[in-house]
Amino acid sequence: MSARNPIVYVVDDDASVRRSMTLLLKTHGYRTATFSCAADFLAFDHPRGAACLVLDVNLPGLDGPGLQDVLVRRAPAIPIVFITGHGTVPISVKAMKLGAVDFLLKPFTASDLLDAIRRALLKATAWNKEFSEGTKIRQRIATLSPRELEVFHFVARGLLNKQIATKRGTSLQTIKVHRSRVMQKMRARTVTELINLARKAGVAIA
């Protein structure tokens, strides 16, 4: 099994469920790491690469939805497949709204689980790509001088040169100079492109 193979993390407090899922996933070519509680998973230093999480809803301590709350704040986020022996509609609705890939009721069939994992890994690839794009853009942003950064924020918000000049109390000419340098450093050809870059980098546009 290659280190390139995607990793499926399993968090479930039932030892037998963990052991059997490890076996099943291994036979389907996935690497696995299992945890009996949310805290253990959070303490684990994930290697980079394609990964998804199979997460039990009912856990001692921090429960599945609680762990999801923590994980969605992290970047890049990890796609989650929920599993539960106690499915309730409100919990599943909330989990899906927060971006969960699926909500499987125990006992699920192997094909249901494998299908959900495949979808989760596709999502992981997309999210990782977005994240690395974002990282590249953030690196470009880091090269801006403080004034250029200020102008970048104004332009990203859609302000015109005149407006920016009034706000900054400088001449229109100075703003034009800053602006063209921002576009150059950010490798953006149009304002629309710049706004898109700002969004991908996660820069808040008020």
Place this chain on the structure above:
Amino acid sequence: MTTGQKTRPKRGPKPRIAVRRRLSRAAAAAKVDQQVDEQIRISTLAMEAAIDGIFIIDAQQPFFPVTYANPAFRVMTGYDRKDILGKNYFLLYGAEADPLIVQRIRETLLQGRSFHGELLNFRKDGGKYWHLLRVAPVRDAGGNITHYVGIQTDVTTMRQREQEIKQQREELLHVTRIGKLAEFVSSLAHEINQPLTAIHSYANAAQRMLPVGEAKLCEILQYIIDDGQRAAEVIRRLRSLLKKVEPEMKRFDMNDLIIETAGLVAADAHTRHSILRTSLDETLPLVYGDRIQLQQVLLNLISNSFDAMESSRNFREVLISTARHSAGTITVVVKDSGCGIPMQDMPRLFTRFFTSKPDGLGMGLPISRSIIETHGGQFGVENNPDHGATFYFMLPVSSGEAV
């Protein structure tokens, strides 16, 4: 002097005195008669005015003829005077009346004893009514039974109310039982679903790990997978069968619910030699919730309290009180004088299937707590400093009521 005095009045006035005496004896007799007459008149009027049905049967005749029936009796039975007087008392019982009871009354009377009992009877128009009947023999100076006097009270409305309360209790018990069963099945399903998930995954992994050519083993593993699936399907169906009814949320007065619930368990309290007291905050704001579910919680706590006091030699009392906890919450407290909760049981008290009772399911408290929590409230327990335990729950007041 004494003789002279004695002899002298022999003449003259003596006969006069005798006459006067005879006269006054007659007058006294007349007066007594008058008094007796008056008494009879009042007795008769009283009997006529009585709210209970009163009747008299001639005991000297073999066929129990009725010689008197007051108006209340006639109203109660629907028969008028000509239907009753001189007729066999037992014929007034409709054809549908229980013949065994009629026979019992007849035999009791023939044995010279009095009858006391509640029975169903039928009006002339066939309408049913329940009455409390007492019939006693009337004896003459020689001790011979000359008559029977009967009094009957209409207890139909009382009976109906009892019946209603009983029915209400049964319905509630049923709802509680179904609720417990649903929770039980749901917990059981969870416990079984874990190993089923594992079995499924193991068998699937084993199939993939089999070397090519092990067709027989592969087939057996498939049987394991299929049967696992079948078990899962049974559980799924059972769960959907017992799907919880959606709670019916309404604004209501917790004090009213407590008073109503106390009424339901009053008979239970009596047979368990326990006293149920309430101390309710008159200014309690309304709460918003499912009345039946919250009544289940109250009933569960009260019946637990009764159980806890079962072997108690102390004064057996359950006190339910309500109070405002804060501007936005109320507290309901159920305090008993029972055996309290052993310290080692405290942590497991709300664990499903944990019970200290020989015939307990271990579902009451977990369900009660989950009901309170789904209402956005909190549930708690502590032992009292002297004896017994106190369970309490807090509920948010209905929005618009909070100050």
